[in-house]
Amino acid sequence: MNINMTLIGQMIAFAIFVWFCIKYVWPPINNALHERQKKIADGLDAASRASRDLELAEQQASETLRESKEQAAEILEQAHKRSNQMIDEARDQARQEGERMIAQAKSEIEQEVNRAKDDLRGQVSRLAIVGAERILESSIDEKRHAKLVDKLAEEL
Amino acid sequence: MAGNNPTPVEYIQHHLQNLTYGYHPEHGWSIAHSAGEAQEMGFWAIHLDTMGWSLAMGALFIWLFRKVGKAATTGVPGKLQSAIEMVFEFVEGTVHGAFRGKNPLIGPLALTLFVWIFLMNLLKLVPVDFMPQLFARFGVEYMKLVPTTDPNATLGMALGVFCLIIYYSIKVKGLGGFAKELSLTPFNHWLLIPFNLVMEVIGLLVKPLSLGLRLFGNMFAGEVIFILIALLPFWISWTLNVPWAIFHILVISLQAFIFTVLTVVYLNAAHEHH
Numbered sequence: 240m241n242i243n244m245t246l247i248g249q250m251i252a253f254a255i256f257v258w259f260c261i262k263y264v265w266p267p268i269n270n271a272l273h274e275r276q277k278k279i280a281d282g283l284d285a286a287s288r289a290s291r292d293l294e295l296a297e298q299q300a301s302e303t304l305r306e307s308k309e310q311a312a313e314i315l316e317q318a319h320k321r322s323n324q325m326i327d328e329a330r331d332q333a334r335q336e337g338e339r340m341i342a343q344a345k346s347e348i349e350q351e352v353n354r355a356k357d358d359l360r361g362q363v364s365r366l367a368i369v370g371a372e373r374i375l376e377s378s379i380d381e382k383r384h385a386k387l388v389d390k391l392a393e394e395l
Numbered sequence: 396m397a398g399n400n401p402t403p404v405e406y407i408q409h410h411l412q413n414l415t416y417g418y419h420p421e422h423g424w425s426i427a428h429s430a431g432e433a434q435e436m437g438f439w440a441i442h443l444d445t446m447g448w449s450l451a452m453g454a455l456f457i458w459l460f461r462k463v464g465k466a467a468t469t470g471v472p473g474k475l476q477s478a479i480e481m482v483f484e485f486v487e488g489t490v491h492g493a494f495r496g497k498n499p500l501i502g503p504l505a506l507t508l509f510v511w512i513f514l515m516n517l518l519k520l521v522p523v524d525f526m527p528q529l530f531a532r533f534g535v536e537y538m539k540l541v542p543t544t545d546p547n548a549t550l551g552m553a554l555g556v557f558c559l560i561i562y563y564s565i566k567v568k569g570l571g572g573f574a575k576e577l578s579l580t581p582f583n584h585w586l587l588i589p590f591n592l593v594m595e596v597i598g599l600l601v602k603p604l605s606l607g608l609r610l611f612g613n614m615f616a617g618e619v620i621f622i623l624i625a626l627l628p629f630w631i632s633w634t635l636n637v638p639w640a641i642f643h644i645l646v647i648s649l650q651a652f653i654f655t656v657l658t659v660v661y662l663n664a665a666h667e668h669h
Contacts, residue, residue: 241433241440242438243415243438243439243441243442244438244439244440247551248446249548249550249551249555250554250558252449252551255453256453256457256507256511257500257503257507259461260457261499261500263464264457264464264506267465271468272480
């Protein structure tokens, strides 16, 4: 347990080992460690970014879905409205047509009735004339009495 | 046991004697054959076992860490790489916590100290008789295995640290700043300069001394206990041996850690302006 040259030897050995450590040991381990740390940090960063993107995309998707649903509902509603409108229109048209047809028929019937009346009046007047001729047994001058007969027929 | 049934005192002394090579006044350059001869060699002698084992452990450290460092991937590390990186990160974290300045030397320094001292201390878990007996077979008389039980080794490292403290104190604060710190703290008055100087210089010198002696004291005391336990009959010694060895797993790492942390703290103080 004497203090001797070993002291100096140990100092030199110490210096050499520290130098070796600085030169050859520390840098590679340090680099590897810190590079891995950086890689892990980057990876975590990317993962969180990806999850954020995913969230965003999901949000967008649900938004789009909601919009399209709304649109579909709107379109459906419009279609309903349109169909109702069309039905109404068709009903109106049909009613109008019917009314028109009824009116036409009525007027035709009236015309027919009038014509029949006219015919009937003519025939009646002729019959009256014929009857009157028979009664009078003489011929009535047609030319002379035509005016009278027409007047008579109009009055009928 | 070495020799022909040595007395307990001889046994202990034998185990605490380093293998010394040096200049003996009578025998010239030679290996000391007794504690007395080693004593007579004075300063110009070297402990071959201390140097050898400490160099071996240092080389093991450099080799192992270099090997792992060269093959280190930034991907998924293997088991060995994970272990080495754990040690590395532990030391780096310690340095980060204790050293506020910026100096690329401190990290490698702390790593070297921690692992090197740990490995040297680890030799203590080798049974005390194993290496001396093994080397005795080859005619080597003394073999004190654990370098950190030799004050030369611990004080050598502490002196290395001391040199760094002085170097950085002067480099960071300048010669004047360092002198001012030594003479004007803790009492900032010119009359008290001598008093300050004495206090600060003692404080400065105590740093390496306490650093080296703490490690040495702990390791040496543990070693002596191991040797004493080894004196017990072989069938009973394990009852004390095993708990003491288990306890020493803690002491070994703790002392390596304390040496490292104190070194970093001292160097941090050397970098700081007061």
